[in-house]
Amino acid sequence: MTEPLLVDRTDAVVTLTLNRPKAMNAFDVALKEALREVLAELETDRSCRAVVLAGAGGSFSAGQDLREHVATLESAGGDPLSTVGAHYNPIAARLANLPKPVVAAVRGMAAGAGASLAFLADIRVGGPSTSFLMAFAKVGLAADTGASWTLPRLVGHAKAVELLMLAEPVRAEEACRLGLLNRLVDDDEQVLPAAQELAARLAAGPTVAYGAIKRQLSIADAGTLADALAAEAQAQSICGATADHRAATMAFVAKERPVFEGR
Numbered sequence: 001m002t003e004p005l006l007v008d009r010t011d012a013v014v015t016l017t018l019n020r021p022k023a024m025n026a027f028d029v030a031l032k033e034a035l036r037e038v039l040a041e042l043e044t045d046r047s048c049r050a051v052v053l054a055g056a057g058g059s060f061s062a063g064q065d066l067r068e069h070v071a072t073l074e075s076a077g078g079d080p081l082s083t084v085g086a087h088y089n090p091i092a093a094r095l096a097n098l099p100k101p102v103v104a105a106v107r108g109m110a111a112g113a114g115a116s117l118a119f120l121a122d123i124r125v126g127g128p129s130t131s132f133l134m135a136f137a138k139v140g141l142a143a144d145t146g147a148s149w150t151l152p153r154l155v156g157h158a159k160a161v162e163l164l165m166l167a168e169p170v171r172a173e174e175a176c177r178l179g180l181l182n183r184l185v186d187d188d189e190q191v192l193p194a195a196q197e198l199a200a201r202l203a204a205g206p207t208v209a210y211g212a213i214k215r216q217l218s219i220a221d222a223g224t225l226a227d228a229l230a231a232e233a234q235a236q237s238i239c240g241a242t243a244d245h246r247a248a249t250m251a252f253v254a255k256e257r258p259v260f261e262g263r
Contacts, residue, residue: 005034006056012049012203012262013196014042021057026065027113032087039094049262050203051098052195053121054105055114058188063112063135084144088113092146095120096218099211101202105195106181107188111135116145119154119180122214125195126181127188130172134163153221154179206244207262 006017016038018025025031042048055061064083072079095102095117104121111133118124118132134151136143143151143164152160155178163170175181185194202210212235220228239245248258 003034004028004031005038007038009048010196011200012047013052013199014045014048014050015052015054015192015196015199018053018055018061020065021055021059023065024059024062024109025055025057025114026062027087028065028068029083029087032083032091036087036090036094039091039098042100043094043098046262049100049205049207050199051100051102052105052192052199053102053117054192054195055107057108058129059108059114060104060106060110060118060130061114062109063114063116066139088116088145092116092120096146097214099214100207101199101210103195103199103202105192106130106132107191109133113145116143116147116150119150120146123182123198124180125183125185125191125198126172126175127185127191128172129188130175130181130184130191132163132170132175132180133167135167137165137167203262204260206239206242206248206260208242208244209239212239 002019004019006015006019008015008017016035018027018031018035020026020028020031042051101123102121104118104124106118106124106126108129109131110118112135115132115134134143134147136147142148147164151163155163159178170178170180172181172184176184183194183198185191216228216231216235219231223231243263244258244260248260251258
């Protein structure tokens with residue numbers, strides 16, 4: 001049986017590949033459960049210092065597997081939307097709170113929960129075929145997998161309303177202009193290598209500081225200036241006690257290149 005989620009480790013980078021290419025990597029229960037559990041493991045895996053999200057074949061992810069969804073709708077006593085609390089919410093929370101950088105290699109279509117998943121990454125890399133489609137309203141649903149939180153922070157409230165309500169595709173160049181993509185490469189075949197190269201660069205950096213930066217920005221998004229200042233003071237106290245900070249400071253004074261060990 002084909003594994004729904006491929007996990008590949010190269011040095012300190014873990015690449016998670018959604019592996020249902022014949023279904024455009026749509027999320028069935030098996031894929032959602034595998035992703036949820038692997039993300040839980042990576043939270044405390046100190047050997048992993050950066051994560052890459054990718055899709056097998058020519059698409060990132062078409063979102064929820066609607067064939068499975070329909071089967072649940074038609075079954076007696078079925079509750080297809082229970083998957084939001086059971087799967088999508090934990091996946092979104094774990095990705096957003098992962099204390100290490102996450103890079104999404106978005107090749108081809110990212111629709112519905114697939115787009116939402118990409119938006120939870122810290123950095124997104126795309127190519128000529130990349131497109132995003134907030135498809136929820138097309139099937140009479142509202143946003144999930146964190147998109148109601150991430151999308152307005154990426155593109156602004158007004159544009160988020162437009163993308164969610166009109167459900168029109170956003171092609172690669174516009175996605176880059178809007179901030180849905182951070183990097184755009186010229187060749188689709190280079191999307192994953194570019195994302196992995198970027199992740200390797202981040203994996204060689206100050207992992208504790210990167211985790212602190214993620215927490216700071218999350219607090220700043222929802223809080224006051226006072227909240228942000230308090231978070232900064234706490235983060236600097238934590239980062240300042242790391243071996244990486246001490247070694248990097250000494251290297252700077254000695255005019256040497258620092259070597260970060262993620263601790």
